[in-house]
Amino acid sequence: MFNLTPVVRVLLILNVVVFLFTNDAIIEQFGLHSFLSDKFNPIQLLTHMFLHGGFGHIFSNMIGLVVFGPMLELFWGPRRFTFFYFFCGLGAALLFSGINYFETHDVYETVQTYRLSPGFDSFSAFVDQYAASYYERLVPFLEKFKSYPNDSKNLQDSVSIANRILLNQVDEPMVGASGAIFGVIMGFGLLFPNTQLFLLFPPIPIKAKYLVIFYGAYELYSGIYRAQSDNVAHFAHIGGMLFAFILVKYWGSQRKTFY
Template identity: 35%
Template structure:
């Protein structure tokens, strides 16, 4: 077993504290620390950082922290603590930004339907806050599925270290491409150079279709993987060393 490295140890400790402490203290930090849609009144720019330390359930934090330890440990041993943390937070911040950009694109597509139906911005926000189109004649312009989608985009915050962990996973695959990996529901070992692209393609498929199960931020995963790939590829190509 890999001995836990300093940076990863501290990340896990902070994540565990922010998962357990609010439950004991009966605090709901979602509106403050989770990443909200920018038009939502609960949005704060700091949430691009803090959402990485929030988790929705025990399995959520368990799998993320396991992935951070399993795939991040050899990277921190190779890069050193400071550079690993720079990489980790870069991937996590990039994941949040790309997730927001994709949500904005989806949001604006439906938002324009409201505007074309004769509503103004205040009307649309009022509808989203109330969760109902009552009092507004938009039924012919907006389907129930479209309303459910824009309502979800507006209200559903993103939580978790998954974006950053996907960046770590991609970097692991670049540096240790022949390492054998497996999933609990598919326990057949596959080389990282095949396994990781398959996972990312799965996120892309589920993110662009209606087949996703639960509220998984697939484009945050893809965003973290993309930023992680860019940084790790550049470092590897330029023979990045610990300074």
């Protein structure tokens, strides 16, 4: 069904084999953690690209790889395509981690300060600013803490809760080859912009350049306005596309447009 090129075939096999042996412990150790997390390890910038959170996750990524990857590998050759794939994946991880650091640094510093001087007013302000999604679950404790603000157990429990809220934000690992795959899609759109693609959902033809524009706009919107229940790493997708754009332009392939 697909004309798999050598590097695409190897990447597909590696991702599938790793997926078959993946468990929670492996994701916890090799998924990409926040720079602020004690669990962060630089090797995770690479290893997270071969881990996936479920069948739907790996299926969608591998479909993107086998559909768009072979054309790029045939055009560039195996060595340059391999470099491109990992360049996009690492770039995606770095952008995601940078945005994550920016988003979580304030809550990290606030928790460090709160540990030194806990109290009801500061805890209530912390919940309002950084933990609104936990508010309903914290109402009973907040009422008890308000009634007995100087109780040592309440103070100790408030510090524990603040620590858990922080850990929930910095210790959630990011996994998946999506950053590299979105880079591959971007590269395909830049090199073969007028190639007609036939979508499954909805079943309509679309030129590659319009598909790339749609994906980029959607991911940017979702990354900025994402809901709290959205656990998709949109900025990793954007990072993959951005680094693909930079590298393709650097290689000068904008002068070689194909149909």
